[in-house]
Amino acid sequence: MGIRKIEHIGVRVSALEDSIEFYERIIGMKLLHTIGEVDDGLRLAFLAFPGQETVEVELISIKDSEELPNEGKVHHLAFTASDIEEEYARISSLGLSGLDPEIRDLPSGARFFFFNGPDGERIEFFQPAFLA
DSSP, X not given: OOOOSOOEEEEEOSOHHHXXXXXXXXXXXXXXXXXXXXXXXXXXXXXXXXXEEEEEEEEEXXXXXXXXXXXXXXXXXXXXXXXXXXXXXXXXXXXXXXXXXXXXXXXXXXXXXXXXXXXXXXXXXXXXXXXX
16 A cells, blocks of 8 residues: 555634644644635645654634534544643643543553644543553
């Protein structure tokens, strides 16, 4: 098979600049580039982690369009955390919506928690067992 990696994940957003700021400040990504001007009907922003630009998050802003149906939406975006307890404390201090009441454990030893992004997209911070 010729498929070898995830290229990018597209997330529909209502306010592009707010979402860029969220993914930079909260998640730690950096803005690579944008497509479209402020008054354009379609605007895109591409972000990645510094030094790991082979997989991107694409933020999609479509002005004056219908809402997407629930079917086919991505359930969540998961990001690897090296210290899940430190990240849980940091996210808790920010007062973000949808934060799980506690860190959850998997039988494998991995640990994770969820919270909401600016448009209600679910964000997961995940610490694999080998980092626990």
